[in-house]
Amino acid sequence: MxxxxxxxxxxxxxxxxxxxxxxxxxxxxxxxxxxxxxxxxxxxxxxxxxxxxxxxxxxxxxxxxxxxxxxxxxxxxxxxxxxxxxxxxxxxxxxxxxRSEEELPIDILDYNNKSKQDLRLDNRFLDLRLEKNYLIFKGQTIAEMAMRDYWIENDFIEIHSPKILGTASETGAEVFDLKYFGKKVFLAQSPQFYKQMAMGAGFNNVFEIGPVFRAEKSHTAYHATEFTSVDCEMSWIKSHHEVMDLEEEKLIKVMKKISNDIGEDFKRVFKKEFVIPKENFPRIKFYDAKKIIQDNYNYVGEKDYDFNRREEELICLYSRKKLNSDFVFVIDYPFEARPFYHMIDEKTKLTKSFDLLYKGIEITTGAQREHRIDVLKKQALAKDMNLDTLDFYLNFFRYGMPPHGGYGFGLTRFLMRLFEVDSIRDVTFLYRGPNRVTP
RNA sequence: GGUCCGGUAGUGUAGUGGUUAACAUGCCAGUCUGUCACACUGGAGAUCGUGGGUUCAAGUCCCGUCCGACCGCCA
Known part of the structure; x- marks a missing residue:
């Protein structure tokens, strides 16, 4: 049967x-x-x-x-x-x-599941029995499938880069180290260097969906020490706008697919509706965004070269109210706020980079990469990096490297805003944070 | 790392120094002609996170500690 x-x-x-x-x-x-x-x-x-x-x-x-x-x-x-x-x-x-024991450690009634998050995470297998939680992971499955579909249609190759690294990766966020047959190795904080290597390998376009690790003691609702990162990288581009075009097109496809497949369930269970974004997400230059925030909300963040949480929320509020978009690209950040491998525009001296913000939170960082080794070295030195430890990476650039760019996309952050839940822990199958490594 | 934030029955909360720690929900038992968040009646269930201190007396005040929340860092 x-x-x-x-x-x-x-x-x-x-x-x-x-x-x-x-x-x-x-x-x-x-x-x-x-x-x-x-x-x-x-x-x-x-x-x-x-x-x-x-x-x-x-x-x-x-x-x-x-x-x-x-x-x-x-x-x-x-x-x-x-x-x-x-x-x-x-x-x-x-x-x-x-046979289940009589009393459960958490409430999982659909009309009364007020148990505290920490206790729910202790008993995640029960928490996940709730329909709303199942729906989130169904959404994740559809999102990943739709992204793969999009990339395959557009001649991207899937890669699986190593998560065990001999040298700490790039961006300044803390990395975990671990023992490896008597040597010290590091957990990958991003597949950045390896997807660029794939450009050097002539793969044209690649993507990867996989785990990344950040050793930051961040106690917030939107950080985790291990999470799923969606990365892609494309060759033969002329600017970061081509990368944004690609991400925008991909996201619209993903949102349409999710809405089509589980839109009704989402409405019934969450009492909300998915809003499918329109083409041409707003692209606001970083310094213009700063001015918009100041002019419209009379707020100035403490750093002039980057945003804080409040500024991210305000520029999203502006985008929602004035530009009718839940998504907004903030582009052309100063080099001070970006990693060494982002390309600097010779005219503006700003990086050819972007962040994609969605309903108040950053879900993507992307850029055209610096592919000219001499410039790349200069920029690494400007960030006080050691060229010797970067040598394996710089090597990728020595024998012909296509102009290229790409982005990293936080899958869980996207899902968190898509479903409008309060915490990244609710959209992570098993959350890992500074004080949580079980179950 | 910061916070004149929180930790009390299985779960969520109330309880600002004084009897037997309260309410909701869940659980158990009984009653109930079809329920649908069934209803009603009754019952069990808490050494008040943890260690110390102040006091005749501490869930309540003080100090330490652990865990969490929020903020920061970061993405």
């Missing part, structure tokens, strides 16, 4: 079928028992009358605990008086395949 998901039950009216699922709720009345069953695709009511004939089933149901798993055989009927999907399942056999 083929496994039947609860969402498809309407196809089986009148038929004898076998179901397996969690016990979502038990309502044991005087003359009838109702058991709500649940699987990842939906819920259904199972109804058992209390009588001599059903004695065995009645006994099982009376002793059922919520969140136990059962296997039941019976017939599914259309039944208008049942509010839950207008159907009910009448079993002739019930087997408890796993």
């Amino acid at each position: 083929k496994k039947i998901l609860f969402k498809d039950l309407a196809n089986y009216y009148g038929q004898e079928i076998e179901l397996q699922g969690f016990v979502d709720k038990v309502r044991d009345l005087q003359y009838v028992q109702f058991v709500i069953l649940r699987d990842s695709s939906g819920k259904v009511q199972m109804t058992i009358e209390k009588n001599e004939e059903n004695k065995e089933l009645n006994e099982i149901v009376t002793n059922l605990t919520k969140e136990s798993t059962i296997l039941a055989k019976g017939i599914i009927y259309q039944q208008d008086k049942v509010k839950l999907r207008g159907m009910e399942f009448i079993p002739n056999k019930i087997e408890v395949t796993s």
Whole structure:
């Protein structure tokens, strides 16, 4: 017998079928028992009358605990008086395949799941039983698939770069070190150098979806020490605008796909709707953005070469209100705020770089890369970097390197804003932070 | 790293020095003719994060510590 998901039950009216699922709720009345069953695709009511004939089933149901798993055989009927999907399942056999303990460590009722986040993370396997959480990971799956589709259509090659590195990677964020047969090695903080190597290898266009590690003791709702980074890199470009064009096109495709596949579920479960972005995301120059924030919100951040959280939120607010866009590119940052490998525009002396902000938070950093080794070395020295430890990287540039650029995209940050949940921990299967390495 | 922020039944909260620590929800038992967040009645369940101190008396005040939240750093 083929496994039947609860969402498809309407196809089986009148038929004898076998179901397996969690016990979502038990309502044991005087003359009838109702058991709500649940699987990842939906819920259904199972109804058992209390009588001599059903004695065995009645006994099982009376002793059922919520969140136990059962296997039941019976017939599914259309039944208008049942509010839950207008159907009910009448079993002739019930087997408890796993019995749950009576009390759960967290509340997972759909109308009352107020348990604190830290406790929910301790019991993540239970927390994830909530439909809203399942939906987030369904969304993640669709997002990754849509991105892959887009890249494959556009002649990108998928790479898997190493996460164990012999030298600490580039950007100044702290890296983890670990023992490696008596040597010290580092966990990759970004696939940056290796996707650029792929440019040197003549792969034209590459992408990677994989983990990255940051050894920052950041206790915030939008940081993690391990998270999934989506990276891509493309050759033969003339400016960072081509990279933005690509990201924009990809994102619209992703959002359309997500909205199409789970838009209805999202509306029902989260009481919100996805907003599909229009083409031509606003592209605001960094210094113009600073001025906009000052003129419109009378706010000046402490650093003149970068944004703080408040400024990110305000420029997004401006974009939403005045430009009708949840996405906004901030472009042409000063070199001071960027890593050494971002290309500097000779005319403006600003980097050919961009951040993509989405509903108040940065989800992407991208740029045209400096591919001329002499300039690259000069910029590395300007950032006080040691050319010897960078030699393996600089080597990529010695024998012909296409002009290229790309971006890194925080998958979890994107999902967090897409679903409008408060924390990156809610969109991470198992969150890792400064004080959390379990479960 | 910073914060005249928080830690109290399974869970979420109330409780500003004085009997038996309260409420909601969950759990258990009973009652209930089809419920659908079922309803009703009753019951169990808390050495108040942890270590020390002040006091006749500490969930409550003080100090340390751990964990969390928010901010910062960072992305």
